[in-house]
Amino acid sequence: xxxxxxxPVMLLSVVNTKLRDIYPSLEAMCRDLxxxxxxxxxxxxxxxxxxxTEENRFL
Numbered sequence: 241x242x243x244x245x246x247x248p249v250m251l252l253s254v255v256n257t258k259l260r261d262i263y264p265s266l267e268a269m270c271r272d273l274x275x276x277x278x279x280x281x282x283x284x285x286x287x288x289x290x291x292x293t294e295e296n297r298f299l
Contacts, residue, residue: 243273244280248287255280256297266291
């Protein structure tokens, strides 16, 4: 996950901003950035955040 911050709180902020401003879905963002979607969702799950497809962001 070189394209994204390692700090979990910063990661959440950057990911949600990218999802809001650029990408139509988590899958599209991960594919474009070369990020493992499962690894990303697991890292954010440690902070009790889950991806919402309806809102296209982590809540």
